[in-house]
Amino acid sequence: MKPYENTILISDLDGTLIPRGGRVSQANRAAIERFVRGGGRFGVATGRTPEAAAGYVGELPITAPSIFFNGAMLYDWQKKSVLATRTLPGGDVWPRFAAQCLAHFPQACIEVYTADNCNIISDPANDDPRLPHEFYRYQHVQLVDVADTERTPWLKFFVSDEPARLAVLEEETKAFGIGALAHSFYSEANYYEYVAQGVSKGAMLEEIRRLPSCAGVRIVALGDYLNDNEMLAAADVGVASGNAHEGTKAAADVVGCRVEDDLVPWVLEHVLRDGL
Template structure:
């Protein structure tokens, strides 16, 4: 038993644990290690895949179920085991998503469109359209023809992602509503130029309930900075937003902490827990 036994921190990565384009600070790393050493549980919640997260959180003591694909996967980091997935393309409407993707390829020629499956990120647009951040990240990805991904029963989609100018993404959202797929999924901005769809009812926040099943009685403190973190901050016992978080995220948080560059996780452990 330690002073943090019975408590858990779950943190978003980009803009929360890690400054965008940066690395985990030594201050955050040391604070998390001390928290876990005293009985605390630590997890991450991100839109990234486990592989794309590993380069950032290497050697971090992640000892609680973590959330990937913005809520479509719950993953046991210690044992490298998928605990639960919630595919976007499940059920009778599964072919509606490839049809939507085909229209997006026609309507948004400048977009980078990505289909995420449990084992890979498939970019279905030309390499010239790639998100410029990809080469600097840790993603495993492949350029794949959409035709190779249309058997969604065999290869379920966990997430459909668009990177484009915000003004174009607004039209993308309208098209999704017109084609009826918006009602089949949970769509949200994860950054100003990123829009994502996961399955209906799926979010980082929805996976908090699954974590509570795995760790009954745990008190959860969640940290985030953007709209895709909002449900997680609400579902946790305590929600902490970074000082530079989206205005709506700060509004629903229980506490607004320091800037990510000033070591938000260390601040949370020292000031909230």
């Protein structure tokens, strides 16, 4: 029997597998390859699209179902096929809420994610500085271009702004009644996101468990920020990186090394070897 049989290792990207602004280290890459050779299956869980993630992890042996759009999509990396999606409900509520955001937060970068595109509906002058460094297509459109949510369902709604203004957005979200339709959360201090109610990386991890090919597997999940908390709690072993948000450390079973010190080799040495 191989050492990692019946184990899935699923990792968040930024701040967990990849230092912000960096790439997957050679040490992490070698550890993932060793894990897969040893019978394990490796997957990723990210707020990014599959296309965006490919620029960072496309050369890794991704052999497990993987989570994208912070839980709104489950994807088979090897077959390049979508296994499941969870779209935002509510019809024209979302275009109306987006219009309010555009009016009330004129400095924000506001993005609408559909299954095949990132649509930026805010002024191009507000674009998030990360965009030119990403590995995916995005387009600047008018809100009216994506307002027909029946024809083009929204998977995720995203606002990037200063933390103080996002605190105001949280209050407006409650007043608008979006809470009944959406799970909203911070994925960074200056990123506030919306997916369908009940959608999270943790909920999609449970979908992975229900796949016939994953029945009875042990799942070890790695993360660093609040949008990872439910995934770490749902996993058999949740591991927070040493640089993780304090709330994420509290949600984890184990706190490992910092992202800069290569978390995957640490997990193979301290978690999978010791059988925690």
